[in-house]
Amino acid sequence: MNLAEDQNQVNWITTIAMVIFHIGAIAALFNFAWGPFWVAVVLWWVSGSLGIGMGYHRLLTHRGYKTPRWVEYFLTLCGTLALEGGPIFWVGVHRIHHQLTDRPGDPHSPRDGKWWSHMGWVLMGKGLHRDTRELAAYVPDLRKDRFYVLLSQWHWVPEVVLAVALLAFGGWKYVLWGVFLRTTVGLHATWLVNSATHLWGSQRFATGDDSRNNFLIALLTFGEGWHNNHHAHPSSARHGLKWWEIDLNWYGIQLLRRLGLAKQIKLPRLDSRIKLAVSPTPSARMPVATATGPISDIEGRTGAHL
Numbered sequence: 001m002n003l004a005e006d007q008n009q010v011n012w013i014t015t016i017a018m019v020i021f022h023i024g025a026i027a028a029l030f031n032f033a034w035g036p037f038w039v040a041v042v043l044w045w046v047s048g049s050l051g052i053g054m055g056y057h058r059l060l061t062h063r064g065y066k067t068p069r070w071v072e073y074f075l076t077l078c079g080t081l082a083l084e085g086g087p088i089f090w091v092g093v094h095r096i097h098h099q100l101t102d103r104p105g106d107p108h109s110p111r112d113g114k115w116w117s118h119m120g121w122v123l124m125g126k127g128l129h130r131d132t133r134e135l136a137a138y139v140p141d142l143r144k145d146r147f148y149v150l151l152s153q154w155h156w157v158p159e160v161v162l163a164v165a166l167l168a169f170g171g172w173k174y175v176l177w178g179v180f181l182r183t184t185v186g187l188h189a190t191w192l193v194n195s196a197t198h199l200w201g202s203q204r205f206a207t208g209d210d211s212r213n214n215f216l217i218a219l220l221t222f223g224e225g226w227h228n229n230h231h232a233h234p235s236s237a238r239h240g241l242k243w244w245e246i247d248l249n250w251y252g253i254q255l256l257r258r259l260g261l262a263k264q265i266k267l268p269r270l271d272s273r274i275k276l277a278v279s280p281t282p283s284a285r286m287p288v289a290t291a292t293g294p295i296s297d298i299e300g301r302t303g304a305h306l
């Protein structure tokens with residue numbers, strides 16, 4: 001299915017769910033209480049950092065580090081609470097994004113429109129949701145694991161269980177904040193990585209795509225906003241490369257390492273394939289890298305391990 005056909009097909013189930021979640025998020029603002037607020041903050045970190053950043057993205061998609069199987073499953077379960085689809089869908093789509101970044105076939109490039117890259121591809125990108133064969137080739141590792149296959153089919157169940165538990169123990173305000181508002185904010189934060197960090201920010205590395213480093217998006221996504229760093233070094237578990245590049249997902253991975261739960265952690269190594277050069281513009285004094293080979297070659301060669 002080509003992109004033009006894809007853009008014209010509304011995915012109604014997702015669209016209706018998104019409308020309900022946005023209405024719930026607005027309703028939460030009129031039902032403020034400190035208890036539900038803090039529950040939402042903690043769940044935002046659980047789903048956004050433990051789940052999406054450390055789990056779906058840096059562990060499952062890029063295999064930037066290794067954990068015992070139960071930790072991997074736990075982080076993946078946290079990821080389903082973000083309601084961004086099951087691990088097979090998420091990982092498959094993201095691996096395609098890295099292979100075809102900002103070129104034809106990229107599932108969510110702003111070159112196909114800002115709205116498309118942010119939310120349009122989710123509401124109207126029916127092809128990728130339906131045609132799992134297209135994704136299958138990209139996720140052979142996950143498809144071998146029955147837990148991931150089942151969790152991908154039933155990815156919305158943990159969120160429903162959480163909602164029922166919050167309703168039973170706290171009441172409607174906890175559901176509005178802990179599920180509706182928290183999920184909606186988390187979705188937009190992730191979508192901003194696809195849209196904003198391919199539009200606005202600085203480019204430290206000459207990756208040949210539109211990826212940028214964006215401080216604000218990094219704050220909203222626990223460190224995923226250092227997106228140009230990430231496209232230059234996809235398998236690195238660390239995205240914030242300077243001390244001031246706040247990267248909570250990296251701090252979480254370091255904590256796992258101290259607990260003995262993360263090993264073989266991949267880091268960028270600026271070897272001969274990525275050479276540092278002085279930026280020609282005086283305003284951007286950060287060094288820029290010049291890739292001497294295709295960026296895809298760099299993956300797997302950034303193998304400095306902790």
Ligand SMILES: [Zn+2]
Pocket residue numbers: 097101193194198211227231
């Ligand atoms: Zn990207």
Ligand SMILES: [Zn+2]
Pocket residue numbers: 057061062094098230234
């Ligand atoms: Zn990635």
